[in-house]
Amino acid sequence: xVRARIDKLIGCGPSETVRRRVSFxxxxxxxHTVVPVAPVGNRRKPWKGLFLVDSGASTSMAPRQExxxxxxxxxRKESYELADGTKVRFDVGAAMMIVKGVPVVSEVIxxxxxxEPILGALTMQSANLIGTLSERNWRHHRD
Numbered sequence: 620x621v622r623a624r625i626d627k628l629i630g631c632g633p634s635e636t637v638r639r640r641v642s643f644x645x646x647x648x649x650x651h652t653v654v655p656v657a658p659v660g661n662r663r664k665p666w667k668g669l670f671l672v673d674s675g676a677s678t679s680m681a682p683r684q685e686x687x688x689x690x691x692x693x694x695r696k697e698s699y700e701l702a703d704g705t706k707v708r709f710d711v712g713a714a715m716m717i718v719k720g721v722p723v724v725s726e727v728i729x730x731x732x733x734x735e736p737i738l739g740a741l742t743m744q745s746a747n748l749i750g751t752l753s754e755r756n757w758r759h760h761r762d
Contacts (some may be wrong), residue, residue, distance in 0.1 A: 654738060655717045656681060658690045659724050665689070665717075670738040679716065679739040680728035686712060693729055718746035 650672040655665035678699075693710030700706050708730050710729040715722060723745035730736075751756065 652719070652738065654736070656685070656689065656691075656727070657715045659713055659715050661690065663689065665715075668736040670736040672743075673730065673737050674740050674743070676725050676737050676739040678728050679709070679742040680709075680734060680737040681714075682731040682734050682736065683710070683729040683731055684732055686714065686727065686729055689714075691727070697728075699728070700709075705751055716742055718742060721746040721748075 621655060631668065651669050652672055653667050654670045655667050657663055657665035666689055666735075668677070668681055672698075678697075691712045691714050693712045695711055697711045698706050698708050703722050711726055712729065713724055714727045716725050716727070719724075725742040725745050728743075
């Protein structure tokens with residue numbers, strides 16, 4: 620029920636997906652990738668979640684209980700607009716995430732317990748991944 624409402628975060632229209640490249644896995648037009656998540660500056664064993672790659676979502680999201688178990692704490696509350704227009708407030712924290720082998724510090728939403736983890740655009744950009752939806756391809760940006 621909650622998961623059905625958390626299709627997208629602010630500024631989202633219909634879900635746009637990206638296709639497989641190296642560590643991304645595509646199944647029936649939906650792309651997922653395994654992302655290790657850990658507290659910033661902590662060498663604790665990370666939690667590895669299967670994240671939905673969602674370029675339409677601004678901020679990444681993980682289940683609250685996994686973030687709390689890692690010792691990640693909220694730093695503020697933020698309002699997000701869901702695809703159906705509903706506004707919801709979520710706790711937001713910071714986490715170390717490894718995306719396609721690139722470690723980044725990114726904001727992460729403390730989602731409901733049944734939430735599917737979402738890899739948002741800001742986290743992908745922090746990992747220096749660029750993509751064009753017309754090409755359906757994500758790659759590391761090289762200067």
